[in-house]
Amino acid sequence: MIRLLQIEDLKQAADIAALAYPGMLIQSDEKKKEFIERLATEQKENNGIEFFGCFDEQGELLGIFRVNDFECNINGKFQRIFGIGMVAVHLLHKKEKVAFQLLSYFHNYARQENVALVSLYPFNPSFYRKMGYGYGPLRYEFKFKPGEMIADGNKSKVKFLTPSDEDAIVSLYNEYAQNNHGMLKRTWKEKEYIKTRKTYYVGVEEENYLVGALAFTLDPVKDSHFLHQHMIIHEWIWSNPSAYKQLASWVSSQQDQVDRVIFRTNDQSFVYSLFNPLNDSNHVIPSVYHEVATTGSGIMYRITNIESFVNGTNFNGLGRPQENTQILLEIEDSFITEQDGVYKLSYSREQWEIQRVGKTHEQVDITIGIHDLSSWWMGCVTLESLFNYGEAKVHQLDPKMLDEWFKPRNGPICFTTF
Known part of the structure; x- marks a missing residue:
């Protein structure tokens, strides 16, 4: 049985989390008590967070997960999506399909709530790919000398921000989210981080409005002296180029105190804002490509309701067919079997419509797995690439033309962890 966790369940939940995530450092009684108090606060607040547990017939907790209810910019339009986190299974009940039950419940819950897209950060990407999750955008970790920033802005307006600036930071952040596909609106937990000064914030104002902020x-640099440190940039948002330039100049001015600046971003074009983007690896990729960043695959996406996704997004802002068009789309989904089968995508009067037709004897135009469809429709990969690698089949139609109709022009970016 899977249900919402109650206060009396949180001790068992903390025991499971402590063993599943030793890096959380909640093994001691004191830390575990703090963790239980945190769970209790998050569960009762009106914050878009819910904790669920899977119980056996004797009432023993076998596994847990957290549902995060977000608003995500999907190609310029905010949509409700779910993020699943803190998926953990009791150490004595591994390989008993507990995770299968947790994910199945989560997907059904999303479908009941008419949430068409879900996301997660995987402990093992291949595990979730088998459950229909597609790879999201890559993240690049740059590690550069502060003086290598192109610093031609005026840093004189840069000032420290405080928790009293929370509303201004949230407003600027949500404006940034409105302009960037894949971004989530500022969450309750992130607002709590501002209140508790989890990071330092600096920002710039123009006409009494915050136009740029950097957290x-x-x-300290590991195994070095107390004067040796790196600057970790956790968040960098701006509403105009001038605000970015001012903050970049401020970062550049820290070269007497900071050895390297570590900045993680989904935007590979950040390299063009640096005089010298080389990191400290001294690694050259043959023939002569100097390492400038390390790259990771993180957030993954899954469409849980294909009809709702099409009806909700209408592939807003993308290219349109010149005439009425019909496409037969065969989707392979072995985890949510209700979605497995053939769909008819129809375009007329500036509107895309979709209808599930089950099976057909007609030649389908596209055959694709739900994991790759999710990545494609979220703008993480082109259909042309999937076709070229043999991961999607396309008949009679031009993959480049289909990308113009269905793939967001820019890949998603996401700052939010969950």
């Missing part, structure tokens, strides 16, 4: 910490 950072200063971390």
Whole structure:
């Protein structure tokens, strides 16, 4: 049985989390008590967070997960999506399909709530890919000398921000989210981080409005002396180029105190904002490509209701067919079997419509797995690439033309962890 966790369940939940995620450092009684108090607060607040548990017939908790209810910019239009986190299974009940039950419940819950897209950060990407999750955008970790920033802005307006600036930071953040596909609106937990000064914030104002903000910490360099530190930039948002330039100049001015600036972003074009983007690896990729960043695959997406996704997004802002068009789309989904089968995508009067037709004897135009469809429709990969690698089949139609109709022009970016 899977249900919402109650206060009396949180001790068992903390025991499971402590063993599943030793890096959380909640093994001691004191830390576990703090963790239970945090869970209790998050569960009762009106914050879009819910904790669920899977119980056996004797009432023992076998596994847990957290549902995060977000608003996500999907190609310029905010949509409700779910993010699943803290998926953990009791150490004595591994390989008993507990995770299968947790994910099945989560997907059904999303479908009941008419949430067409869900996301997660995987402990093992291949595990979730088998459950229909597609790879999201890559993240690049740059590690550069502060003085290598192109610093031609005026840093004189840069000032420290405080928790009293929370509303201005949230407003600027949500404006940034409105302009960037894949971004989530500021969450309750992120607002709590501002209140508790989890990071330092600096920002710039124009005409009494916050137009740029940067969150950072200063971390000692491992195995070095106390004057040796890196600057970790956790968040960098701006509403105009001038605000970015001012903050970049401020970062550049820290070269007497900071050895390297570590900045993680989904935007590979950040390299063009640096005089010298080389990191500290001294690694050259043959023939002569100097390493400038390390790259990781993180957030993954899954469409849980194909009809709702099409009806909700209408592939807003993308290219349109010149005439009425019909496409037969065969989707392979072995985890949510209700979605497995053939769909008819029809375009007329500036509107895309979709209808599930089950099976057909007609030649389908596209055959694709739900994991790759999710990545494609979220703008993480082109259909042309999937076709070229043999991961999607396309008949009679031009994959480049289909990308113009269905793939967001820019890949998603996401700052939110969950």
